Amino acid sequence: MSRSTLRTALGLSRGVSWPGALVLILALLGVWELYVDLGGADPLILPAPHAVAQSLFEDRGLLWSNFLVTAEEVVLGILVAAVAALALASAMHFFITVRRASWPVLIASQTIPIPMLAPVLVLWLGFGILPKLVVIALVSFFSIVVTTLAGFAAVDPDLIKLMRTFDMPRRRVFWSVELPSALPGVFTGTKIAVIVAVIGAVFAEQAGANSGLGYLFEQSIPQLLTARAYAAVVVLSLFAIALFALLTLAERLTVPWAYQPIGDPSR
Amino acid sequence: MVAHVDMSASGAAPQTGERQGTGGVHVERVSRTFPSRTGEIHALDGVTLRAAPGEIVTVVGPSGCGKTTLLELICGLQAPDAGTVVSAPAALMPQRDLLLPWLSAIDNAALALRARGMGRDDARATAAPWLERFGLGEFERARPAELSGGMRQRVSFLRSLLAGKPVLALDEPFAALDAITRAEMQGWLAQVLTSEPRTVVLVTHDVEEAVVLGDRVVVMSARPGRVVCEVPVALARPRRRTDADVVALRERVLEALGMPA
Numbered sequence: 001m002s003r004s005t006l007r008t009a010l011g012l013s014r015g016v017s018w019p020g021a022l023v024l025i026l027a028l029l030g031v032w033e034l035y036v037d038l039g040g041a042d043p044l045i046l047p048a049p050h051a052v053a054q055s056l057f058e059d060r061g062l063l064w065s066n067f068l069v070t071a072e073e074v075v076l077g078i079l080v081a082a083v084a085a086l087a088l089a090s091a092m093h094f095f096i097t098v099r100r101a102s103w104p105v106l107i108a109s110q111t112i113p114i115p116m117l118a119p120v121l122v123l124w125l126g127f128g129i130l131p132k133l134v135v136i137a138l139v140s141f142f143s144i145v146v147t148t149l150a151g152f153a154a155v156d157p158d159l160i161k162l163m164r165t166f167d168m169p170r171r172r173v174f175w176s177v178e179l180p181s182a183l184p185g186v187f188t189g190t191k192i193a194v195i196v197a198v199i200g201a202v203f204a205e206q207a208g209a210n211s212g213l214g215y216l217f218e219q220s221i222p223q224l225l226t227a228r229a230y231a232a233v234v235v236l237s238l239f240a241i242a243l244f245a246l247l248t249l250a251e252r253l254t255v256p257w258a259y260q261p262i263g264d265p266s267r
Numbered sequence: 268m269v270a271h272v273d274m275s276a277s278g279a280a281p282q283t284g285e286r287q288g289t290g291g292v293h294v295e296r297v298s299r300t301f302p303s304r305t306g307e308i309h310a311l312d313g314v315t316l317r318a319a320p321g322e323i324v325t326v327v328g329p330s331g332c333g334k335t336t337l338l339e340l341i342c343g344l345q346a347p348d349a350g351t352v353v354s355a356p357a358a359l360m361p362q363r364d365l366l367l368p369w370l371s372a373i374d375n376a377a378l379a380l381r382a383r384g385m386g387r388d389d390a391r392a393t394a395a396p397w398l399e400r401f402g403l404g405e406f407e408r409a410r411p412a413e414l415s416g417g418m419r420q421r422v423s424f425l426r427s428l429l430a431g432k433p434v435l436a437l438d439e440p441f442a443a444l445d446a447i448t449r450a451e452m453q454g455w456l457a458q459v460l461t462s463e464p465r466t467v468v469l470v471t472h473d474v475e476e477a478v479v480l481g482d483r484v485v486v487m488s489a490r491p492g493r494v495v496c497e498v499p500v501a502l503a504r505p506r507r508r509t510d511a512d513v514v515a516l517r518e519r520v521l522e523a524l525g526m527p528a
Contacts, residue, residue, distance in 0.1 A: 156365060158361055158363070158365060159365045161339070161342075161344050161359065162359055162361055162365055163382065164344060165342045165343075165344065165357065165358050165359040165427075165430070165432075165436075166358060166378065166379040166382040166383075166430045167382060167383060167430075168379075168382035169382075172381075172382065176367075176378075176381070177367065180367070180369050255369070257368035257369050257410065257412065
């Protein structure tokens with residue numbers, strides 16, 4: 001795959017002006033740097049960008065080892081969420097009673113503040129990866145359910161009628177027609193979920209962990225290592241961007257039809 | 268060659284009491300009403316339509332005359348409010364091709380075979396010679412997005428043909444195509460049905476298409492759909508739209524529709 005196709009596949013060539021984005025980022029960092037350097041804020045509260053950059057370099061070993069822990073939690077958590085969401089959305093699609101019964105519980109589940117839930121999970125599940133997976137899956141899973149259901153609902157009713165005149169069994173209609181139609185929805189929901197999953201990981205680690213970027217963040221603040229805490233956040237942001245781009249790439253490769261205009265304009 | 272596609276084999280398909288394997292279609296004084304927000308939509312009102320085995324009946328009428336409802340009744344997708352529908356098993360061919368974008372042309376064509384539980388390799392082996400015959404041999408592996416509108420419509424028709432039902436219900440099959448492709452496809456369909464006879468009920472709003480393709484043209488009125496008249500088309504095939512007899516019959520049908528030329 002050439003560089004330009006990769007960029008197209010990642011969806012970064014259209015709609016992003018790289019020189020423009022770079023200028024904007026540098027300008028914002030410049031304003032921030034000047035603000036702190038000219039005494040606008042205590043560097044222990046708001047570190048200057050150069051200090052954060054310095055920490056990114058000097059603490060790279062520490063950041064990397066903690067990053068690996070968080071990355072594993074986030075990737076596994078999103079996988080668990082995607083599988084669970086697909087299963088629930090399928091059940092909700094098939095059975096109207098499941099759909100009606102599930103919505104209020106689903107919405108309520110998203111209103112639970114994670115700082116309230118995380119300690120309970122640590123109490124039940126210990127300090128290992130399990131409570132983190134539950135938190136990440138819980139915050140990720142809602143958007144995937146919603147977009148997958150939308151994918152199921154968008155299947156052309158005439159297509160279902162056609163399959164009925166072919167005597168296709170209901171179960172087969174699901175596997176051969178409805179599920180592939182809903183796959184682009186699964187990807188959309190998962191891309192949205194990436195962002196909240198990273199935030200969820202930080203909260204989960206703060207509730208009880210001995211490694212991870214959220215743990216590092218939590219430890220750095222009382223030690224007055226504010227720049228290190230900010231460096232951890234930068235790593236988290238870059239990780240979320242990378243995950244989002246990877247999912248976009250996977251989407252282009254797995255469900256290419258969702259991007260192509262179906263046929264020519266004369267149809 | 269394709270034993271499971273011909274009419275005798277599909278006669279063994281499970282049928283309900285009212286759907287008999289005669290190969291014909293009998294729609295008797297059928298009415299159909301749908302509830303709507305503003306009251307009721309009277310789609311069909313006492314419509315009688317018969318198609319003998321192997322006959323091509325074209326149904327022409329203005330938009331909203333219940334043509335699609337009629338086809339869905341024949342296919343058993345709906346039940347009439349009044350009257351009876353007795354039909355051999357029927358496969359639908361929709362106006363939009365409705366091909367599955369993630370499947371290749373051959374897998375789309377073989378979908379009805381797969382629906383009946385045929386394995387993938389057998390289904391492909393059955394569909395392949397047909398694609399060849401339909402001029403799509405080189406496009407076996409192409410996705411629908413890579414095919415032209417006419418090609419997609421041919422794949423869609425083949426998919427319905429391979430369903431192996433004695434009756435084909437075609438719902439404005441070429442309405443979405445441009446005029447040139449549409450004319451080509453009409454000639455192509457007439458040719459296919461000569462070599463591969465089926466009982467066909469084809470609805471269209473294109474009067475010319477109705478006359479060129481049909482053994483008989485059934486003219487329907489606007490909502491509520493009623494049969495205005497039937498025009499037999501006793502002309503030799505192949506027919507051309509410019510033939511004097513075709514033009515004369517077209518005038519007659521247009522007149523019956525209340526649109527004198």
